[in-house]
Amino acid sequence: xxxxxxxxxxxxxxxxxxxxxxxxxxxxxxxxxxxxxxxxxxxxxxxxxxxxxxxxxxxxxxxxxxxxxxxxxxxxxxxxxxxxxxxxxxxxxxxxxxxxxxxxxxxxxxxxxxxxxxxxxxxxxxxxxxxxxxxxxxxxxxxxxxxxxxxxxxxxxxxxxxxxxxxxxxxxxxxxxxxxxxxxxxxxxxxxxxxxxxxxxxxxxxxxxxxxxxxxxxxxxxxxxxxxxxxxxxxxxxxxxxxxxxxxxxxxxxxxxxxxxxxxxxxxxxxxxxxxxxxxxxxxxxxxxxxxxxxxxxxxxxxxxxxxxxxxxxxxxxxxxxxxxxxxxxxxxxxxxxxxxxxxxxxxxxxxxxxxxxxxxx
Amino acid sequence: xxxxxxxxxxxxxxxxxxxxxxxxxxxxxxxxxxxxxxxxxxxxxxxxxxxxxxxxxxxxxxxxxxxxxxxxxxxxxxxxxxxxxxxxxxxxxxxxxxxxxxxxxxxxxxxxxxxxxxxxxxxxxxxxxxxxxxxxxxxxxxxxxxxxxxxxxxxxxxxxxxxxxxxxxxxxxxxxxxxxxxxxxxxxxxxxxxxxxxxxxxxxxxxxxxxxxxxxxxxxxxxxxxxxxxxxxxxxxxxxxxxxxxxxxxxxxxxxxxxxxxxxxxxxxxxxxxxxxxxxxxxxxxxxxxxxxxxxxxxxxxxxxxxxxxxxxxxxxxxxxxxxxxxxxxxxxxxxxxxxxxxxxxxxxxxxxxxxxxxxxx
Numbered sequence: 085x086x087x088x089x090x091x092x093x094x095x096x097x098x099x100x101x102x103x104x105x106x107x108x109x110x111x112x113x114x115x116x117x118x119x120x121x122x123x124x125x126x127x128x129x130x131x132x133x134x135x136x137x138x139x140x141x142x143x144x145x146x147x148x149x150x151x152x153x154x155x156x157x158x159x160x161x162x163x164x165x166x167x168x169x170x171x172x173x174x175x176x177x178x179x180x181x182x183x184x185x186x187x188x189x190x191x192x193x194x195x196x197x198x199x200x201x202x203x204x205x206x207x208x209x210x211x212x213x214x215x216x217x218x219x220x221x222x223x224x225x226x227x228x229x230x231x232x233x234x235x236x237x238x239x240x241x242x243x244x245x246x247x248x249x250x251x252x253x254x255x256x257x258x259x260x261x262x263x264x265x266x267x268x269x270x271x272x273x274x275x276x277x278x279x280x281x282x283x284x285x286x287x288x289x290x291x292x293x294x295x296x297x298x299x300x301x302x303x304x305x306x307x308x309x310x311x312x313x314x315x316x317x318x319x320x321x322x323x324x325x326x327x328x329x330x331x332x333x334x335x336x337x338x339x340x341x342x343x344x345x346x347x348x349x350x351x352x353x354x355x356x357x358x359x360x361x362x363x364x365x366x367x368x369x370x371x372x373x374x375x376x377x378x379x380x381x382x383x384x385x386x387x388x389x390x391x392x393x394x395x396x397x398x399x400x401x402x403x404x405x406x407x408x409x410x411x412x413x414x415x416x417x418x419x420x421x422x423x424x425x426x427x428x429x430x431x432x433x434x435x436x437x438x439x440x441x442x443x444x445x446x
Numbered sequence: 447x448x449x450x451x452x453x454x455x456x457x458x459x460x461x462x463x464x465x466x467x468x469x470x471x472x473x474x475x476x477x478x479x480x481x482x483x484x485x486x487x488x489x490x491x492x493x494x495x496x497x498x499x500x501x502x503x504x505x506x507x508x509x510x511x512x513x514x515x516x517x518x519x520x521x522x523x524x525x526x527x528x529x530x531x532x533x534x535x536x537x538x539x540x541x542x543x544x545x546x547x548x549x550x551x552x553x554x555x556x557x558x559x560x561x562x563x564x565x566x567x568x569x570x571x572x573x574x575x576x577x578x579x580x581x582x583x584x585x586x587x588x589x590x591x592x593x594x595x596x597x598x599x600x601x602x603x604x605x606x607x608x609x610x611x612x613x614x615x616x617x618x619x620x621x622x623x624x625x626x627x628x629x630x631x632x633x634x635x636x637x638x639x640x641x642x643x644x645x646x647x648x649x650x651x652x653x654x655x656x657x658x659x660x661x662x663x664x665x666x667x668x669x670x671x672x673x674x675x676x677x678x679x680x681x682x683x684x685x686x687x688x689x690x691x692x693x694x695x696x697x698x699x700x701x702x703x704x705x706x707x708x709x710x711x712x713x714x715x716x717x718x719x720x721x722x723x724x725x726x727x728x729x730x731x732x733x734x735x736x737x738x739x740x741x742x743x744x745x746x747x748x749x750x751x752x753x754x755x756x757x758x759x760x761x762x763x764x765x766x767x768x769x770x771x772x773x774x775x776x777x778x779x780x781x782x783x784x785x786x787x788x789x790x791x792x793x794x795x796x797x798x799x800x801x802x803x804x805x806x807x808x
Contacts, residue, residue, distance in 0.1 A: 092771055092784045092797075110472055113495045116771075116784025116797060132497045133475045371730070371781065371802060385775045393755050409454055414748045419733065422454045422478025435454075435478060440733060 085179055086156045088285055088384025092116030095135070096379060097155025097178070099142065099169070101128025103423040103433060104161035104359050107367070109133045111375035117383070120154040122147055129424035130161070142169050152176035157382050159336065163190045163357050164237060181335040181382040186357040189332065193235050193266045196354065203331040205324045205352045208343075209269040216257040219267055223250055226269040232256045235264045242302070271351055273343035277311060280363035281325035282337045282377045285384040289329055290377065291322045292370065292390045295362045295398075297341070303431060307398040309365040312444070320350050328355060337378035339363060361433070365396035368419040368438040394440040406434035417441065447541055448518045450647055450746025454478030457497070458741060459517025459540070461504065461531070463490025465785035465795060466523035466721050469729070471495045473737035479745070482516040484509055491786035492523070504531050514538035519744050521698060525552045525719050526599060543697040543744040548719040551694065555597050555628045558717065565693040567686045567714045570705075571631040578619040581629055585612055588631040594618045597626045604664070633713055635705035639673060642725035643687035644699045644739045647746040651691055652739065653684045654732060654752045657724045657760075659703070665793060669760040671727040674806070679710050690717060699740035701725060723795070727758035730781040730800040756802040768796040779803065 086094070096112045098105045101123030109119045109130055121134040124141045131137035136154060140147030142165065151158060152173050158180045170184045189199045197207045211222035213232070223230060233244040247256040247267065257265065276297040283289045293310030294317075325340050339360025341353040363374035372380070372388030380387055401408070406428050412418055415437075422435035448456070458474045460467045463485030471481045471492050483496040486503045493499035498516060502509030504527065513520060519541045532546045551561045559569045573584035575594070585592060595606040609618040609629065619627065638659045645651045655672030656679075687702050701722025703715040725736035734742070734750030742749055763770070768790050774780055777799075784797035 089772065089775065092768070093786070093788060106475070110475060110495075113468070113472060113786070114783055116782075116786055118494060118786065132480060133472075133495050135494045368733070371779075380775075389778050406454070410451065413451065413742070416751050417733075420478075421476055424455070424475070424478055424480065426455060 090117070090156050090383040090385075093118065094156040094383070095120055095154050096383070097122065097151050097158035098130060098134070098161060099123070099151075099158065099165055100161035101125040101130040102161055103129055103425075103435075105130030106133055106423060107375045107421070108159070108161060108359065108378060111373065112379045115376065115379060115383075115385075117379065120151055122151045127426070132424045142166060145172070148172050149176055152178035157181055159358075159378070159382050160187075161358055163187060167191070182338070182357045183333065183335065186332045186334050186338075190355055190357045191236055193233055193354070197266070199331070200328065200352050200355070203327045205328050206349070207352050208271045211267045213257070213265045213267050216254040216262075219247065219253040219257050219265070220250060222267040223247060223253060226267060228252075229270055231268045231270065232260055233266050233268065234260050235266055244302075271343045271353075272345065273351070274346050275311075275344040276353070277313075277321065277342040277344050277350070278307070278360065278362040279321045279325045279340045279342065280337060280360055280366065280374050281322075281329055281340060282374070282381050282387055283329040283334045284381045284387045285335055286386070287330070288387050289326050290387045290390045291325050292363065292366055292374065293392050294318060294321055294342075295365060297362050301431075303400070303402060303433075304361050305400055305402075307362045307365050307396075309369060309396050309398070310392050310443075314348065317344065317348050317350065320348075324350060324352060328352075336381045337363070337374050361400065361436075362398075364421065364436050365398040365438055366390075367421060368440055369394045369396035392443060395443050397439045399437045399439070400433055401435040401437065403430040403432055403434070404428050412437055415439075452479070452518050452745040452747075455480065456518040456745070457482055457516050458745070459484065459513050459520035460492060460496070460523060461485070461513075461520065461527050462523035463487040463492040464523055465491055465787075465797075467492030468495055468785060469737045469783070470521070470523060470721065470740060473735065474741045477738065477741060477745075477747075479741065482513055484513045489788070494786045504528060507534070510534050511538055514540035519543055521720075521740070521744050522549075523720055525549060529553070544700070544719045545695065545697065548694045548696050548700075552717055552719045553598055555595055555716070559628070559630075561693070562690065562714050562717070565689045567690050568711070569714050570633045573629045575619070575627045575629050578616040578624075581609065581615040581619050581627070582612060584629040585609060585615060588629060590614075591632055593630045593632065594622055595628050595630065596622050597628055606664075633705045633715075634707065635713070636708050637673075637706040638715070639675075639683065639704040639706050639712070640669070640722065640724040641683045641687045641702045641704065642699060642722055642728065642736050643684075643691055643702060644736070644743050644749055645691040645696045646743045646749045647697055648748070649692070650749050651688050652749045652752045653687050654725065654728055654736065655754050656680060656683055656704075657727060659724050663793075665764060665795075666723050666762055667764075668762070669724045669727050669758075671731060671758050671760070672754050672805075676710065679706065679712065682710075682712050686712060686714060690714075698743045699725070699736050723762065723798075724760075726783065726798050727760040727800055728752075729783060730802055731756045731758035754805060757805050759801045761799045761801070762795055763797040763799065765792040765794055765796070766790050774799060777801075
């Protein structure tokens with residue numbers, strides 16, 4: 085275990101080469117850290133800016149040893165890091181943050197919801213479904229339509245399907261690949277919100293003002309932040325986030341996706357044990373953004389202020405949205421973040437834009 | 447000549463591996479550019495974050511060819527880039543910005559002041575001194591004390607000395623190394639200010655709000671920005687900067703150091719054809735910082751807005767100031783920028799801190 089706080093010049097290791105890794109690396113560099121990115125990807129966006137890049141599959145023992153040797157602390161930019169990769173790194177003496185338990189909880193939707201409810205972070209009702217018959221039985225309990233999701237994997241709306249009726253149960257189970265799944269009751273929500281929370285090694289917790297999220301085709305399209313909210317809803321979200329982070333003895337930034345119900349109650353949709361797309365508005369809207377906050381947390385530095393400086397509309401640039409760059413660079417209030425990806429495949433996040441206007445004082 | 451605006455994914459070349467190069471690289475990465483840094487330095491702060499690093503002396507022909515091959519546009523982070531390096535790059539087909547003329551003018555204090563006065567950017571009176579005798583003669587004209595500086599090289603107060611009296615003339619000439627010099631009349635200024643200006647490939651010019659600079663031992667210690675100024679002084683600075691940039695057909699960011707006289711007149715002290723230490727406050731104080739602005743300009747992108755978002759006090763961390771890091775990371779309103787330098791030699795700029803408070807509305 086290294087001595088915390090890590091001094092400038094220490095190396096932050098990152099598993100994963102995507103945009104979240106890239107922006108973590110940029111934040112770490114501002115604070116004087118060196119970085120080492122490990123990813124199987126060639127010429128990844130994160131490797132383009134990292135001090136050191138290790139290109140290898142995540143289970144490559146020599147590569148993991150190299151990463152453990154370079155890095156004073158290792159973090160990750162996606163929640164599907166195999167558990168034994170973290171175990172290998174820890175066996176090699178590396179400090180990994182967030183911890184293995186947080187990763188495990190976030191990797192299995194049943195474990196996740198069970199954990200959330202146990203720490204008084206409410207979710208929709210749900211049932212475990214190992215067979216099509218169990219989907220049918222669960223529908224009796226939860227009502228239709230309900231959302232069927234694989235227990236593991238899946239992101240941006242992949243690995244999930246609506247079960248419209250009892251008649252649709254068997255088909256739906258086939259649509260998610262006949263694998264262990266979870267059936268979630270439909271939530272009658274008015275808005276999707278998220279709270280980006282951070283917990284330091286000293287147990288200190290900060291939460292950014294909430295963002296209001298708009299999805300298209302299962303992918304986050306826009307976040308508006310700070311969201312206009314009654315103070316008690318904002319506070320409720322902070323309490324929920326704090327319960328989750330404290331229960332997990334979490335270190336780092338976490339994205340907590342929420343459903344806001346008509347009566348102001350909040351349900352947790354899911355948690356992401358990492359920096360989160362819906363927190364990209366903080367890059368231009370806050371004194372300290374979520375990437376710096378994550379680096380501060382895992383490096384054992386005090387967390388920074390989460391004061392908002394502007395009203396931000398974050399728009400994801402997905403697939404060939406990136407072709408709009410000639411117009412976007414001329415938009416006066418559009419702050420552009422591009423991810424260094426060469427190929428603009430459909431559904432691929434290529435960058436985002438933060439559009440700023442003066443803060444609304446509540 | 448590449449087609450401008452450069453598309454994301456193009457490569458920005460940077461001559462020089464110091465902190466200005468590092469922060470240029472970080473800004474370029476945000477906008478989706480790749481970067482190639484060339485510097486003789488090992489493990490330089492800029493190379494730590496660049497996509498490609500070429501470690502070689504600036505006159506290494508093979509290295510220059512490699513840089514020209516990689517980069518769609520080449521810029522520099524210090525004004526003493528040898529003129530024939532730029533000529534070599536241009537002969538290899540590279541586009542260099544700012545242009546060779548701007549570099550030449552900034553490299554020779556006599557040429558610089560002659561140019562400035564010719565484009566109605568007023569300076570102190572000055573005289574060329576090739577010998578100690580000429581220093582003596584110039585003192586008659588300019589009065590003592592006057593400031594003797596070498597025509598070329600010198601930064602952070604190096605290569606300059608005050609001539610206190612006629613009796614000191616010969617000694618002073620020896621102190622600057624018996625070389626071609628310039629004698630500058632003392633300026634009876636009330637403040638040192640600077641304006642960070644940018645000019646795009648389309649001729650568009652932006653100027654950030656002025657900064658008020660405080661030096662210690664010849665090195666910039668603090669910048670306060672936006673400086674409190676009568677609007678007509680601010681406007682005068684903008685006019686002066688615009689004259690300089692337009693006259694040079696300049697592309698990129700320039701730092702223009704100014705003396706503010708008691709009657710509100712401004713004299714230009716010197717110009718730096720690059721991003722400038724006194725513009726570091728823009729990193730946390732403006733929508734678009736000087737590094738992004740420079741990248742936008744040289745890439746042929748429209749310039750971004752220079753709107754200030756906060757009142758900033760920028761403090762340089764020099765030499766063992768860096769040992770204060772454990773205290774600085776806990777300062778709530780201190781945004782920290784560290785440069786990745788391993789060794790904290792006296793006088794070496796190791797990082798800076800931007801301290802933010804709400805903007806003063808004038």
